[in-house]
Amino acid sequence: MELGYGYRKNGDTYTPEYIAGLNIEDCLGCGRCYKVCGxxxxxxxxxxxxxVDDDDDYEDEGTMVMTIANSDLCIGCQACSRVCAKKCQSFEKLAA
Ligand code: SF4
Ligand code: SF4
Known part of the structure; x- marks a missing residue:
């Protein structure tokens, strides 16, 4: 059974898909997802x-990467995925 319903302006419902993970290996640190997430x-x-164990390439300070700090605040809009060139984000529906 799926949980979690959003309401469109016209009153119809939809099932949000919430942030579940972020692939830091592919992340470019561009900040687009941060900017678009309200x-x-x-x-x-x-x-x-x-x-984390990572490539030596990433050990230099100053190489930025995006992380999920507050997944519980996600409203499941998936705007972050639409602006990410590397499709780093993954999503899941709430389960009972
Ligand atoms: S939009 Fe994608 S590549 Fe850019 S910081 Fe976010 S997760 Fe990383
Ligand atoms: S799905 Fe929407 S609310 Fe959730 S992290 Fe992405 S942009 Fe933010």
Whole structure:
């Protein structure tokens, strides 16, 4: 069973698909998703500060990457995906 319903202006409902993940390997750090998201979901951070095993190429400070800071605030509009050239974001519907 799917949960989570949005309402269009005309009163019809739709099922939002919420942010579930972000592929930091492909992220360019361009900031487009951050700018388009009106809900404060994303945070741009220095890749060197992430606690992940990564390519040596990314160890230099100053290489920025997008992260999900507040996934619970997502309203499921998917605007972030439409502006991302690398299609880094993944989505999921709420499940019962
Ligand atoms: S739009 Fe895509 S490539 Fe640009 S910062 Fe966001 S996730 Fe990274
Ligand atoms: S789906 Fe919409 S609200 Fe959710 S992170 Fe993307 S732009 Fe923000």
């Amino acid at each position: 809900e404060g979901v994303f945070e741009l951070v220095d890749r060197a500060d992430l606690d």
